[in-house]
Amino acid sequence: ILDISPKSESAIKNGIKLLKKSYEKNKNFYPKNQILIQNQTLEVNISGVIFTRTPDIGAPYYVINFEEGGTTTKTTSGISNKTIKIYRDVKLSKLEKHWKALVISIKELEKLCDTDLLDIEFGITNSSNVIIFQVRPMTSVNKPFDKKFLKTFSEQLKSNKQKYSRLIKKSHIPGKNTIFSDMSDWNPSEIIGHNPNNLDFSLYEYLITNDVWDKARTALGYQDVTSYKLMVKFGNKPYIDIRGSFNSLIPKNLSKKLTRKLLEFYFLKLTKNPYLHD
Known part of the structure; x- marks a missing residue:
């Protein structure tokens, strides 16, 4: 119970009574219970x-x-x-x-x-x-x-930090850095789960995220991001590499300048609104 003046004896007594009644009302009263009063x-x-x-x-x-x-x-x-x-x-x-x-x-x-x-x-x-x-x-x-x-655990954490630092650097496709998401694009979180076994992960890589995802979009007229893996794993949790995802959804006939502008806009939008990952 908040906002009780320590200078008012009646206010303190009323607060104690209210607290006691709340326990009696919920049938959680025990005669040896004690009431702690502390500074707010x-x-x-x-x-x-x-x-x-x-x-x-x-x-x-x-x-x-x-x-x-x-x-x-x-x-x-x-x-x-x-x-x-x-x-x-x-x-x-x-x-x-x-x-x-x-x-x-x-x-x-x-x-x-x-x-x-x-x-x-x-x-x-x-x-x-x-x-x-x-x-x-x-x-x-x-x-x-x-x-x-x-x-x-400590060694694995260090290894994943190094992996992250390496992957966010510039790549052969446009984008100064990247973001990793577990629910975007091919959404590994829902399809193979947060903690997939090795068979599930490797099959999903082979069937979809190594190159099939890119070939399908290139055939539809989007940017070709050949040899860029869509999915990476930190610890045992799979993530989508958003740089690859964004590039693969930009029409291939756009200029490099406009492509870069679109990527910068997409990254800024997602960074400021993380709920859009899903």
Whole structure:
């Protein structure tokens, strides 16, 4: 219950009564329950819940469910509508100011609690000060990743970063860089899934995304992007290379200048409106 003046005894009593009645109404009342009264945090810019590892398997990511704005009601009721994941060993200099401040605070809590399996409610003020509302042990995961697997995970992550850096560079087809999408064009997310087995992935490559996709569009009068693979894989998740997709949907008789302008417009539009991936 928010906005109760600490100077008003009657307001505090009424707030306690309202809270007690809400539990009685929901038949969740237990005589030994206690009521916690704390200072209301003002000027909250971001609030949410952070899990210090993924709640399903304990993978090494901070999972942050959050909301922006001055209210914390969605956080306390468990319906925050935005989620980001931050790799636990990320360089802090890579993070935005508010997330950097939060991760520093969480690492401090992990040391104090002597565990990296925590479920934490937090708030971040307009000046990027972090407020911790509650700290609980994670109940969905009871042990961290195996250290050997963690090393393999780290190596795979590094390998995928290098692959990404290589693929976004200039290619033999127009486009300064590219974007990767799991639901655009031939939509691997729906056709072979987010985590396909090797047979599914290789068959889809052979039947569609290695060259058949390009041959079909070239025959219809679109740009020829021969030898450009439409689908790539990061980790075990397939993505469509949007540079190839956009090029293959531009008529082949357009000038190079107009082709470049169209590509720049398409990339800008998609970057500003990520919901258009689907």
